[in-house]
Amino acid sequence: MKKNYGTIYSLPLSVWLAFFFIGPTLIIFLYSFLKKSPFGGVERSFSLDAFAFLFNPTVLQIAWMTLYISIAVAVITLFLALPTAYFMAKSRYKDSLLLFIIIPFWVNFLIRIYAWIAILGNNGFINNFLIQTGLVSDNFQFLYNPYAVVLITVYTYLPYAILPLYSTIEKFDFGLLEASKDLGATHFQGLKKIFIPGIKSGIYTAFLFTFIPALGSYAVPQLVGGTSSMMLGNVIAREIIITRNFPLASAISLILSLLTIIGILVFMKKNENEKKAVK
Amino acid sequence: MKEKKKISFVFFIFTLLFFYLPLLVLVIYSFNEGKTMKWTGFSFHWYEELFTRSKELWNAFENSIIIALLSSLASTVIGTLGAIGIYWYRFRHKKLIQTVSYLPLMLPDIIIGISLLIFFAGIGLNLSLTTIFIAHTTFNIPYVLFILIARLQEFDYSVIEASYDLGAKEKDTLLKIILPIIKPGIIAGFLMAMTLSLDDFVITFFVSGPGSSTLPLHIFSMIRFGVSPVINALAVILIAATAFLALLSKNMQKYIYQS
Numbered sequence: 001m002k003k004n005y006g007t008i009y010s011l012p013l014s015v016w017l018a019f020f021f022i023g024p025t026l027i028i029f030l031y032s033f034l035k036k037s038p039f040g041g042v043e044r045s046f047s048l049d050a051f052a053f054l055f056n057p058t059v060l061q062i063a064w065m066t067l068y069i070s071i072a073v074a075v076i077t078l079f080l081a082l083p084t085a086y087f088m089a090k091s092r093y094k095d096s097l098l099l100f101i102i103i104p105f106w107v108n109f110l111i112r113i114y115a116w117i118a119i120l121g122n123n124g125f126i127n128n129f130l131i132q133t134g135l136v137s138d139n140f141q142f143l144y145n146p147y148a149v150v151l152i153t154v155y156t157y158l159p160y161a162i163l164p165l166y167s168t169i170e171k172f173d174f175g176l177l178e179a180s181k182d183l184g185a186t187h188f189q190g191l192k193k194i195f196i197p198g199i200k201s202g203i204y205t206a207f208l209f210t211f212i213p214a215l216g217s218y219a220v221p222q223l224v225g226g227t228s229s230m231m232l233g234n235v236i237a238r239e240i241i242i243t244r245n246f247p248l249a250s251a252i253s254l255i256l257s258l259l260t261i262i263g264i265l266v267f268m269k270k271n272e273n274e275k276k277a278v279k
Numbered sequence: 280m281k282e283k284k285k286i287s288f289v290f291f292i293f294t295l296l297f298f299y300l301p302l303l304v305l306v307i308y309s310f311n312e313g314k315t316m317k318w319t320g321f322s323f324h325w326y327e328e329l330f331t332r333s334k335e336l337w338n339a340f341e342n343s344i345i346i347a348l349l350s351s352l353a354s355t356v357i358g359t360l361g362a363i364g365i366y367w368y369r370f371r372h373k374k375l376i377q378t379v380s381y382l383p384l385m386l387p388d389i390i391i392g393i394s395l396l397i398f399f400a401g402i403g404l405n406l407s408l409t410t411i412f413i414a415h416t417t418f419n420i421p422y423v424l425f426i427l428i429a430r431l432q433e434f435d436y437s438v439i440e441a442s443y444d445l446g447a448k449e450k451d452t453l454l455k456i457i458l459p460i461i462k463p464g465i466i467a468g469f470l471m472a473m474t475l476s477l478d479d480f481v482i483t484f485f486v487s488g489p490g491s492s493t494l495p496l497h498i499f500s501m502i503r504f505g506v507s508p509v510i511n512a513l514a515v516i517l518i519a520a521t522a523f524l525a526l527l528s529k530n531m532q533k534y535i536y537q538s
Contacts, residue, residue: 004370005364008364010364010365013360017417021382023398028390106474107514108498112301118506119304125316128315212385217387219480233387253390253393256387
């Protein structure tokens with residue numbers, strides 16, 4: 001094995017990432033400490049204006065809403081995904097069931113959002129149905145509130161949670177549950193003390209795979225959320241496209257990235273400790 | 280145990296219905312004669328509209344295919360070489376490169392999108408299909424790397440040592456030994472990158488310029504104006520294509536979801 005080939009093989013990778021990932025990330029970091037220029041760019045002078053603006057009550061309220069929606073999404077997704085993944089992992093037709101779950105996951109993301117607009121929209125399927133049957137006389141607004149954002153985000157992210165849960169449950173040794181029963185544990189005790197701890201890493205992964213993309217949501221709240229359910233992603237986009245306040249958009253992105261990275265590090269640490277504890 | 284199975288079965292059925300009912304509604308209403316979600320009669324009208332009078336949509340589709348092919352190719356080459364380097368060799372900053380490579384996988388899409396947008400604006404590169412290509416290659420690289428490293432883990436290194444012992448040069452070893460063995464992983468990585476590229480909306484939204492629309496961007500602009508039966512018809516075509524490809528690549532799952 002000659003020593004230099006490793007560098008040569010990974011050279012395109014390092015160069016590409018340095019230019020198009022590290023470079024842009026550093027620019028965001030830099031811009032968040034600069035002053036906004038009146039013409040939409042930045043001025044080369046140090047300023048903490050962008051960070052000060054983060055404590056503005058409207059921004060704080062949107063940050064709170066983002067957190068609230070993301071937690072709701074992750075919890076509801078987990079609640080649906082856990083039994084679903086359990087059933088799949090214990091089924092005789094695992095492979096086919098897995099395919100059934102993956103197919104909707106591969107249908108274009110926007111089409112999946114659109115399907116809900118077609119159903120719940122003001123001129124949608126349900127409203128048409130309700131009016132035709134005479135149950136209501138006027139259109140009911142199902143969309144444009146935080147609940148719609150949560151529902152549709154759950155719909156788009158559910159497979160992200162099912163897949164990691166499925167693969168951990170599949171590896172779980174169900175003999176352990178039977179052993180606990182033989183030793184006198186009730187069904188519920190077995191679940192709580194053996195099964196759930198046994199698939200903990202899958203639960204963490206599923207939570208993270210839904211919580212983190214939800215934090216950065218843009219398309220769903222933009223299309224089906226109202227002004228009351230604006231999320232940080234929408235603020236970033238607004239500051240970039242409309243207000244052209246690059247420092248503020250950068251500062252929000254920076255905070256969101258830091259939160260994400262801290263979340264992942266905590267998760268990895270926990271997972272490692274878990275593995276050590278098992279050994 | 281019996282009872283638990285019953286509960287999980289109910290959940291499973293609920294999840295399936297939750298997944299498929301909305302799509303089913305789209306399928307049914309794509310054959311609706313009227314323009315709204317009110318059933319007025321059976322017709323192929325919207326398919327006709329989709330295939331004969333939606334020039335912009337097909338332009339966007341063409342762009343999507345070009346970007347997907349090129350960015351998947353670029354990210355597969357970069358990712359495969361990177362995976363070989365990272366998995367088999369020891370060199371300076373190896374751990375750092377590996378960690379940084381996985382970061383784009385974890386950061387929310389919108390952050391990658393706007394950081395690239397600000398970067399392109401900063402270096403004075405106009406937004407076009409080129410910037411979309413760069414963005415897609417960037418977010419595809421970690422996935423390819425991930426799949427390829429998983430594939431390399433199943434690979435017996437002694438084969439390569441044997442090749443060196445028999446006097447093969449590095450180039451011959453790469454082309455005649457390594458690449459043929461990891462070919463299934465390379466194909467899986469390429470297809471994964473294609474899927475992600477075709478599906479991406481958020482990142483593309485920020486790095487696209489005037490005249491460089493992709494299919495998801497075009498769908499977005501149509502959705503903003505509410506229900507459109509042409510999207511229903513398009514959705515049916517896309518769902519059918521997806522299901523077809525999923526069945527075709529069923530044996531690829533191993534590399535994608537269990538690695």
